[in-house]
Amino acid sequence: MLKQCLVAALLGCAAPAAARPDAGYWKRALSFTNGTKPCGLSDEAPVVKAPKVNPWSSITPDDVRAVHKFIHDPATGLNLTAVANATLTDNYLYFIDTLNTNKSEILPYIDGAAALPPKYARVVIFEGGKEEPVSQEYMVGPLPFSDKTTISKYDYVFNGGKGGEVPYAGRYFDSKRSAAVQPLLKKSMTDVADITVALFDGAYLGSSNNGTNLTAASTTPTSLDGKTSQITYMFRYPGLASYMTPIDLYLILQVTGTDASKYSLKGYVTNERFFATAAELRAAFDAGQLKSEFPQTRDQKWALLDLQPEMGIRDLEDRAAPQSIEIGGKRYKLDKDEEYVEYMGWSFYMAFTRTLGLQFYDIKFKGERVLYELTLQEAAAQYAGFQPKAAGTVYHDTYYSFGTYSATLVEGFDCPFGSTMLNATFPEGDQTEVHPSAICVFESDDGFPLARHRTSGGSSDYGFQNIGAVKGSALHTRTIATVGNYDYLFDYAFHVDGSLEIQVRASGYLQSSPYYKDQGKFGSRISQGTQGSFHDHVLTFKADFDIVDSTNSLEVTDLIVVNQTQPWYAELGTFEQMEYNVTNMETEQQFDWKANGQAMYCVVNNNKTNAWGEKRGYRLVPGRSNIHLSIKDSPFTRKSSTFLKSHLAVTKQHDAEVYANSWQNVQLSEAPQHDFAKFFDGESVDDEDLVVWFNLGMHHFTRAEDVPVTLYTEAVSSIVFAPQNFNDRAQEGDLRNRRWIVPDADTGVLGYDDYGISLPTCDLQLEEPTLKIEPWTHI
Template identity: 60%
Template sequence: MKLTSTICSVLSTGALVSALPPIGYERRLFHEAINKRGINGSSSSCLTDAAPTTTAPKSNVWAPISAADNAAVWDLLHDPKSGLNLTHPSKAVLTDNYVWWMDALPVNKSDVLPYLDGEAPMPPKYARAILFEGGKDAPDSQEYMIGPLPVGPETSIEKLDYIYNGGNGGSVPFNARYFDGPRNKASDPLVASIMSNISDITAALFQGGVYHGSNDNRTNLVLTWGVPMSWDGTQAFRNVMLKFPGPANYLTPLDFYLLLDVTGTDASLYSMRGFVTGEKYYPTTEALRAAFVAGELAMEYDQTLDASWALVDHKPEMGVRDLEDRLAPSSLEIGGKRYRVDEENQYIEYMGWSFYMSFSRTLGIMFYDIKFKGERILYELSMQEAMAQYGGNQPKAAGTVYHDTYYQLGTEMSPLVEGFDCPWGSTFWNLSHSTNEKITTKTNSVCIFEADMNFPVSRHRYGADNAYGFDKLGTVKGSALTLRAIATVGNYDYMFDYVFHMDASFEIAVRASGYLQSSFYYPNQGKWGPRIQQATQGSLHDHIITFKGDFDIAGTKNSLQVSELKAVKQSQPWFPELGEFEQLELDVYNMKEEQQFNWAANNQAMYTIINTNSTNKWGTPRGYRIVPGKSDIHLSTLKSPFSLKNSEFAKSHLAVTQQHDNEVFANSVQNLNLPQKPQQDFSKFFDGESVDGEDLVVWFNLGMHHFTRSEDVPVTLYSEAYSSISFAPQNFFDRAQDGDILNRRWIEVDKAGNMTVQTYGVELETCAVRLSEPASHIGGTVVT
């Protein structure tokens, strides 16, 4: 019998501690292994070995713009010869023209494929920039494309209109553009004036809380406001809510709302629309003061001033669990890293998989040219939007819809903590984005690791006529490569996992942690969430995370096959006594036109992207199946005025369209404030085009209906707020992709009861783990 065992040693504060031996007869073999190899024999570190390198077959055509190109584009935009008349953002006011942000313009797929698959030159690179143009007669926001790069005599600045279908191209009305620092600064004097006039009221209601302006030392309250802030760009409103300050102020809201009209660039014309408190609307200061004098504004509950209960630290009052002073189990790459990287080109190879990674300031990490054993499965896999919509009976919750690309989700992908956010020994990569004329680098913001799946890829035992209970047993070890990033957008920490499995399937998972956006508690508001603290109520909401999957199964001529599982009436002549009875049957067909659609009831339909012109050995069209995971939902409110037309991508589980270079994004980063007249209307993608034998894009939604609970304090838990989806080969191969995996055990027992174990030469390694520097991959922010 050939059997080896692990000796995984941990060096911590100078002590050498061996792993516990296995039980039973394997324990004896464990000690034999120690005697043969020696505790100080050849061992490797589980943590310090870097991933082996490789060289990408082509340069990463999807890479972000470089620091040099970013600076050159910035200079070109600010050159007086450009005619854009730009002010530096740090000095800008409402009536100035200035750059909001810059990023790389996605390269057209039609230009990339000849480069990837042939000898065509690398397509030229372009930057994109959104300029806030308050100095125009009709102030707006306009997006531009700048290229080709690097900047030279051929480089031009042109309006970027072709990727938007709302009717105005890259232009967004001033009132619908992002509410940035200059807009906030312009409206703050009005807020200060109104709130100073009622400071006696707020002080009496909120334990001395007052607001006299953002720079006034007497101010001890903070402001937040809801979005959207416009319906169609013809007007702008700002619904302000008061909160106590502090790191957990999302959980300490106050029951007071100031409603403003902030239309246009002339702040002198801004005005008050009224107040809301106690679930009542007061259109004037006089009406509010009359209610206060009459004793109608008293708070039933005082909000807590000490928010230490809402911090994510150890709570001594809860005690310590038995044995919790020991380090929790960790996933270690004992045999060394089994993936190769080309960090310069952000390219990875793993167990037959290969793919490129890129990054966008709005979308975060994205993947391109995903192949298995040299065959492209997807051209692109990218998150398109992370939205949330709330419900409630006050202006903040009732009217809140978030599009997190509006807040630049990618720029909020921050450093990860080794051993806690990611396993010890993970590979960490940096992410960089433009910050005006410079590049900001968030170190260690992506982690890459292979982990034990804690279940085998496949397993079976045969026979049972001996003491062991089998004659033959085969089991194949399960492992997968994960790329992870976490974006902290305001109150939520979204964890994005892209997981590549040994069996040629891949998985996308999203988890949400962080602070609830909560509401002030009223006993009669239980329909929107429970009480979770002294004066705090959890606000009911949906999270919808939309993804784009541009599939190329054996080429670009794909179809979406539907296999409906039906119960049909039939009879069988060998069972005449049964007469007619129900029997399972498949109704298989291809979708004909672009459409949005939902998972079938009881999941009685399988959706597969296939290529009818490419079959496996058995004559079946090759494809990849869409496998629903946990919590694959769509938006609950389909006709809300706050998400009427700007969130169409979130209103179905799935959608399929024909690929077009001008349908790059499901959403626009400035769609949030345009619910009635969006810059990008996803519903216009569905214009009757064929999806049978065409280049297809599948759009799919993950998410959670967040039924808030007291266990959301201090923060929502990743273990429960979790959604996933998988894509698995469906007749893509001639057989399961596990036969070429050496990490397996084949065990046979002969008639005499002798056991042999085939290890295929894959032994269990000895490794040493040094945990003396737990902060080695926490990272930080670098601006260059």
């Protein structure tokens, strides 16, 4: 009988600075008492040696420093100013990242005897010193740095016509641009400060003025075509839950160009009215036409994710909640240096970039490749509302360097106790930033058997002949990125049956609006003066399938209804029947899941069959809330967000078609730097190296239960890649974690075979660790 594991109160905490962030690991310090077996919590994952050096790994801290020094050398001709000293009219570095290595270069290495491909750095420079200022991407390599290292424009992956160049108006709105806008923002709000105090008990007098008691928040896009820029500010009460305390005031400024003296006021918005000047706003105020009908509260306690004693305590909630632990010890193997994992037939490499975060490559099951690449491409949101902030808000979170927001996980809550915790590392300036314990790896019980069956009938008087039950489990790799107000949880589950599940959840604060009694069609009222703004979340992923090899097809099995007769049912005449209609998609296209699920989509290898002559493949199985963007022709997403507008897409793989999106595209709706629509040029996807692009997400119908934050239970979307004739039988027969139960024919006593896997016993007592918050580390 399994002894109960006694777990003392244990909280996750921020890790101490890692000495070698390139190794990617930090071990939680635990103190075990009485010398008892710690139920698997203290186990290190067994070590395995990766077959090859990881060709997708990040550039090293030494590489980052060398690249930074190289691009600032006057000999390069870039004429860079140090970021700390730069202004809008200078050339300065925005970021360094790891450049994607072409698949055509990696396959001869990973599958053959070719040399490890050299690595390159991706460098973004804001070139304000040019006659026509732009943002330009470069590639620097080969690395490690040598006399062969050069710099060239990183153009070939962008198809918008200007390569890696983005016009100044469409470039990232960084701190330099924000500082240039600050004087006009300050003046425009100071001019009406008496009005804002009277209406909202608050004023914005500049970011550094002690009298300022409102927070100014802007959004994207600030340009649609890269030719002109305008920025919209909304105002909120400051505090930990500022997102939940907006006031009914908006300011729109025209901010085109690098000469801040030419910036101008477009207008103010309040009470659902537009005022082009401060004088117009004042006239309406003096006439008594403006009011704050539903005053916002400065008290934000109601919106904090903290215990609310006034709600009472549920019965038995004084007991610790159930916990998931790897009770038999870790059953996955790790190569820490190469970020390589093996688990129950699965193997894969991991990588991390500041732009896209966690990535997976060379995913194999039982030694055969299923996927070459599985990567997040974009996390987008588009809002709705009858005011300029909500109506004009579209977020592409790669714009903010998505990976840089993957932060420390709380062990036992974000991930189970005893998880393997990994660091996230990425370049920041001339250093490498370390976010400790930002990724976790753990095995979990699926919560249901992988398979089971009770065989009944026969001569037994006990109602059945046997019961077979197989344990369901999966290896999870998880990270959470908090980008502004939302905490996106990404979970990749490698199941023991050979299926792979990708799941996304969203929590965090709503981007809220002030409540208007006549605008309920844009969201629910969630507090005294706050409305939750309705919006779409759409997250785009790239799945480069290589089912056994790179010659694949997308097979569509339509479930169709036909009228037919059958001679043995002559009395029925003609009746409806279901049958398959199986075809392969011929050319690249975007498409949606069929209504009622009446189509099966499988990536198959036409030239590889299982023992029964069936084409080997993997099925795309829609999970919960598989959506695409609701709006097809918004001016804010017209051409820059094509990838968001269908459930699925399939293209032929090309080294130049690496990304669905450009991280700066959100500012270029009418003239995108990278146009996903151009991928669809009639190329064949039958017996080709193909890529499936898929969207997960949710229509966020806001509700009172989004207070204080949106709950992960409901805000979830998923997809499963499941073997479809990839094997000769279900992948369960070689799993020993099972029971085969047979009753004695005479006595009915149950006998069972545990195949040598008995239930372990353990007794665990843990000391509560000292809680210490460590800052992110730079090396």
